Amino acid sequence: METPRILIADDDKKTRDFVAAFLSYKGYLVFQAFDGQDALQKIELHDVQMVVTDIMMPRVNGLEFIRQLKSVRPEIVTIAYSAFANFEMTANLLKAGAFFYMEKPFNLEELQIVVQRGLEHQALQRKSFRSRPCIKNRALLENIIGEHEKMLSLFEMVEKVASSDSTVLIQGESGTGKELVAHAIHDLSNRATGNFVALNCAAIPDELLESELFGHVKGAFTGAVATRIGRFEMADKGTLFLDEIGDMKANLQVKLLRVLQNGELEPVGAAKSKKVDVRTIAATNQNLDQMVVSKAFREDLYYRLSVIPIMLPPLRERSSDIALLLNSFLAKFNKSKQRQVQGFDKQVLEILSNYEWPGNVRELENLVECLVILKGSGLLTIQDLPDKYRGGRPAAPRSEQIVLPDSGFCLNSAVEEFENRLILQALQKSGGNKKEAAELLNLKRTTLIEKLKKKRLVPGSTPV
Ligand SMILES: Nc1ncnc2c1ncn2[C@@H]1O[C@H](COP(=O)(O)OP(=O)(O)OP(=O)(O)O)[C@@H](O)[C@H]1O
Ligand SMILES: [Mg+2]
CATH class of the missing domain: 1.10.8.60 (Helicase, Ruva Protein; domain 3)
Structure with a gap:
């Protein structure tokens, strides 16, 4: 969880330092302000979620500070303390929205308990705002971090599909957590006590992949000095994770389909087939839909794998x-x-x-x-x-080199030409790769493509 950020406001440096040192030691991220006015400025600067404040301070005092703070940031928890408070002051403080009032001198351990309670109170309030769906096995999903709607639906999905034995196809860009999700599905399933076996189809040379998947018998090929079981058998009663499935060659795709359909495999060179009890999860960062259309991936295997499709959102979408x-x-x-x-x-x-x-x-x-x-x-x-x-790229060409002619000129066409030149140069540098060119220009790839369409620019034409 994020380290809580707390601001201490007190004009007495000694007390401030003392409280700050104690709370830092307890693991909070602590900031300091020397009076109410200073505190109001620092709240935004440091994005704090709690304030611990003295009451008697010059310029803006503690009570006034809490009133002002609550009117703009009601969710920030405030704890106030003072040596001079009376009943009226306490009542006013609580009315202004203070979470707790402490009389000085107070015990630091006591302060910590109040701070802790304040943060819990805040968390509960936040939760009731969000109305999270109930996720029973949150502990098992704990290492998948995310609170965005898309992630909450993902957690629900993972929970629902885990207990079924259906094949799952996880798709998503590189680094979105496909392997993490595959693991979670296994951990939440009835197969959790069995093995989770992963195989990266892109990392193994094509000619070895078949034996890696299904095993081989002794003498099946040069180098097969002993009989060996494959990943499918290793995953018996457990889960097999086939990563980068899009890289699997056509002949193996057929063999894989057969195993998925009837639960039987044939080790390389074996005369008989073997039965296995394996749940398969496949993953890819390629667009399998498109690969099916272009016949690079078998349609029947695609449907067999994607009984349950899971799409992981790219980070920019959450x-x-x-x-x-x-x-x-x-x-x-x-x-x-x-x-x-x-x-x-x-x-x-x-x-x-x-x-x-x-x-x-x-x-x-x-x-x-x-x-x-x-x-x-x-x-x-x-x-x-x-x-x-x-985003600290040098601002490309230097504007002071551009001189407006006495006769003037057309600004729009000059800007247009300037833009076209830079786009074509970026495309040239990236060898026509639009994603890289967009990166060079600090643009989204889709924005670049739109511009190219609109301008009818042809990558490869010379930037003049
Ligand atoms: N939601 C998440 N919470 C915490 N860590 C995550 C999350 N998603 C990904 N990671 C971490 O990011 C790294 C990449 O995740 P993972 O290997 O699962 O991605 P991937 O989708 O399989 O990527 P690739 O397609 O490149 O194989 C891992 O270290 C993983 O622990
Ligand atoms: Mg991966």
Whole structure:
């Protein structure tokens, strides 16, 4: 879970430091403000979810601060303390929306309990807003991070299909978590005590794939010095995960179809077939639909595999999950790499939430690992991000070189020509690959394609 962010407001530096040090030590991300006015500014800057504030402060006092804060950000939990409070003050504080009032001097352990309760209260309120569907086996799905609608439907789907023995086809871009989902389906199924066996069809040379899948008998081919069982048999009573199924060659596709249809396989070189009890999950990041149309993938096998189709959304389609993923991976790598990076500042969160993530969750996970190792401690700021994420490309041609002629000229056609030249150059650099060209121009691929259509530009024509 994301580390809770707490702001301490107190004009007395000693108390402030003391409380801040204690809460940091307890694992919260703590920020400080020296009075109510300063606090109101820092709330937005640090995106905090809780405030612990003194009452007696110059400029804007604690009560006024809570009133103002609640009128704009009612969901922020506020805890107030003071040495001088009376009944009237306490009543006013609670009326203004304070969650709790503590009298000074207070015990720090007591403060921590109140902070904890405040955060729980906030979480409950958030939950009732969202009305999450009931996911019974959340614990088993815990390592699949996501709260976006699309992920919640995915969790429901995974739960529903796990107990059936039907074949599942998981599709999605690279790095969206296909293998993770396949694992979860196995773990939630009645086969959980059996083996989960994975085979990446693209990683094994075509001529070896058949024996890898179905096994072989001794002497079946040169090099078959002993009889060996294949992945199907290893997965007997369990689950076989066939990754990158789109890379399987046509002759094997036929053999696979036969096994899926009648549960019997023939090891290479064997005279007899064997029965196996295997649930198959296949995955691919290719468009199998299209491959069926172009006859690169057998239609009958496609239908046999996709009895239950699951589509994983690319990360850019669930960007509200980005902050959650960033913080979860931060916690994970802080622990495994023994670092103490506190978190991402607001600007970094914003930049990364708007980034396209072509490599999806894998790319995000790798970035966080790298940032945690390089930074070691403190808060991650924009300076820590690699250029690619900062959008920090040099603004292409230098505008001061362009001079308006005395006679003037047509702005629209000049801009148009400028754009055409850059697009054609990007296409030339990428060897005609539109995805890469779009990346060079910091455009979405679909935007580039639209522009090409509209402008009737032909990739390959010379940018003049
Ligand atoms: N929702 C998620 N929550 C947490 N981690 C995730 C999530 N999705 C993916 N990951 C992590 O991202 C990495 C890539 O995931 P995975 O290998 O399952 O992707 P994939 O879709 O199979 O990719 P590819 O098509 O490239 O094989 C893994 O380290 C995985 O743990
Ligand atoms: Mg994979």
